[in-house]
Amino acid sequence: MNQLEVCFSPELIHLHELEGKIVVVVDIFRATSTMVAALANGIEEIETFADLETCRTMKQKGYLIAGERNGQTVEGFDLGNSPVALLDNSFSGQKLAMTTTNGTLAISKSEGASEILIGAFPNLSATVKYIQNQKKDVLIHCAGWKGRFNLEDSLYAGALAKALESTHESSDDGAMAMKSLFEKEGHQLKKYLSQASHAKRLQNHGIEKDIDFCLTFDLYELVGKVEGQVLRAIFL
Amino acid sequence: MNQLEVCFSPELIHLHELEGKIVVVVDIFRATSTMVAALANGIEEIETFADLETCRTMKQKGYLIAGERNGQTVEGFDLGNSPVALLDNSFSGQKLAMTTTNGTLAISKSEGASEILIGAFPNLSATVKYIQNQKKDVLIHCAGWKGRFNLEDSLYAGALAKALESTHESSDDGAMAMKSLFEKEGHQLKKYLSQASHAKRLQNHGIEKDIDFCLTFDLYELVGKVEGQVLRAIFL
Numbered sequence: 001m002n003q004l005e006v007c008f009s010p011e012l013i014h015l016h017e018l019e020g021k022i023v024v025v026v027d028i029f030r031a032t033s034t035m036v037a038a039l040a041n042g043i044e045e046i047e048t049f050a051d052l053e054t055c056r057t058m059k060q061k062g063y064l065i066a067g068e069r070n071g072q073t074v075e076g077f078d079l080g081n082s083p084v085a086l087l088d089n090s091f092s093g094q095k096l097a098m099t100t101t102n103g104t105l106a107i108s109k110s111e112g113a114s115e116i117l118i119g120a121f122p123n124l125s126a127t128v129k130y131i132q133n134q135k136k137d138v139l140i141h142c143a144g145w146k147g148r149f150n151l152e153d154s155l156y157a158g159a160l161a162k163a164l165e166s167t168h169e170s171s172d173d174g175a176m177a178m179k180s181l182f183e184k185e186g187h188q189l190k191k192y193l194s195q196a197s198h199a200k201r202l203q204n205h206g207i208e209k210d211i212d213f214c215l216t217f218d219l220y221e222l223v224g225k226v227e228g229q230v231l232r233a234i235f236l
Numbered sequence: 237m238n239q240l241e242v243c244f245s246p247e248l249i250h251l252h253e254l255e256g257k258i259v260v261v262v263d264i265f266r267a268t269s270t271m272v273a274a275l276a277n278g279i280e281e282i283e284t285f286a287d288l289e290t291c292r293t294m295k296q297k298g299y300l301i302a303g304e305r306n307g308q309t310v311e312g313f314d315l316g317n318s319p320v321a322l323l324d325n326s327f328s329g330q331k332l333a334m335t336t337t338n339g340t341l342a343i344s345k346s347e348g349a350s351e352i353l354i355g356a357f358p359n360l361s362a363t364v365k366y367i368q369n370q371k372k373d374v375l376i377h378c379a380g381w382k383g384r385f386n387l388e389d390s391l392y393a394g395a396l397a398k399a400l401e402s403t404h405e406s407s408d409d410g411a412m413a414m415k416s417l418f419e420k421e422g423h424q425l426k427k428y429l430s431q432a433s434h435a436k437r438l439q440n441h442g443i444e445k446d447i448d449f450c451l452t453f454d455l456y457e458l459v460g461k462v463e464g465q466v467l468r469a470i471f472l
Binding site for chain 2: 008012145149150185195196
């Protein structure tokens with residue numbers, strides 16, 4: 001069996017060994033869900049940036065630029081962080097530069113891993129299939145919310161731990177706990193998460209459709225993989 | 237309703253506001269369980285120390301000294317970190333100086349709170365009763381394991397969140413998650429935790445009786461409260 005562990009915050013990632021592992025970065029509401037939506041709808045590649053101003057300069061290089069802070073689209077950007085805005089293939093063939101509150105940080109702090117993938121519910125089973133072909137240990141790196149534990153990223157970790165249990169043992173307490181929690185609450189994910197702090201914040205922004213999308217399983221047969229600074233799709 | 241939140245590691249405590257809150261520090265295996273056992277068996281007061289050598293100097297001041305590192309009693313110390321060693325009142329009337337891997341750090345990092353309590357299963361209901369008389373917000377500060385999430389401290393947080401739910405709303409995602417997990421696994425705590433990383437480590441040290449004690453509910457009607465550097469019992 002390979003091993004699977006969970007890190008609940010980029011502020012704790014220094015306590016984990018990354019070398020040789022597949023790190024799955026997850027920021028369900030909404031960065032990594034948006035990335036998966038973009039790749040499934042024709043975006044050729046995505047670059048992520050920790051700060052807004054660097055991201056903004058990518059406009060001149062012909063990129064679409066997407067950025068949110070605290071759940072709102074930044075002025076002057078083409079897009080915010082809404083997966084639904086990307087669903088009709090209208091940006092097909094373009095390159096996307098994006099920056100978000102938590103997700104970009106988690107990606108940049110995953111450097112040193114053997115592979116870095118992007119996790120989201122709409123491509124969960126594809127990610128499982130890809131990982132099971134690699135035969136490596138897995139670390140799920142939750143982006144969290146301003147450094148703190150959040151429920152939607154952690155429950156994705158539980159869902160992935162559960163889906164991988166035939167090949168990957170939940171080897172730390174975080175993985176065990178979240179696998180149990182997903183077993184209990186996974187059948188009513190949207191209802192359960194509606195009480196979570198970040199979902200409440202998003203509801204205030206009126207983006208019900210985004211939440212529905214982010215919590216839908218297995219729409220796409222693709223994996224999102226970061227190489228160097230660039231995220232691309234691997235179509236299975 | 238008052239609010240209740242959970243911090244899973246001393247490495248994340250800077251992300252939480254402590255002022256005005258009751259902070260409950262929890263290190264189930266075994267520091268805070270041992271503290272509660274000590275206070276219930278006649279130890280008059282306990283001082284905690286982050287480092288071994290300062291703790292050792294307390295011997296000359298007439299204190300019993302207790303210390304473990306990585307689950308083992310330190311050479312030259314009267315006691316390790318076993319609650320069972322304190323159960324027969326044989327140290328009644330004495331003062332105890334102790335240092336442990338994770339628990340002491342969590343206590344020292346809780347400074348600034350309105351009150352600091354020590355949490356353990358053997359005095360859970362007493363702690364609930366005391367908190368409900370104070371009408372303050374609660375933050376449960378899990379000692380964790382070398383900075384990482386651990387299951388036994390987090391499940392205690394879930395148990396306390398559950399027991400306080402008539403007066404305290406689980407106001408962050410950590411509290412929500414752990415309350416759910418305790419609802420699922422609380423009826424078989426020992427069996428469930430036997431898979432946890434730290435319990436496995438402890439089993440290797442042959443301290444089954446300590447584990448049983450640490451997971452027993454409501455033996456004592458006392459609360460452990462830290463004031464200044466000193467922990468004393470409040471008998472209800």
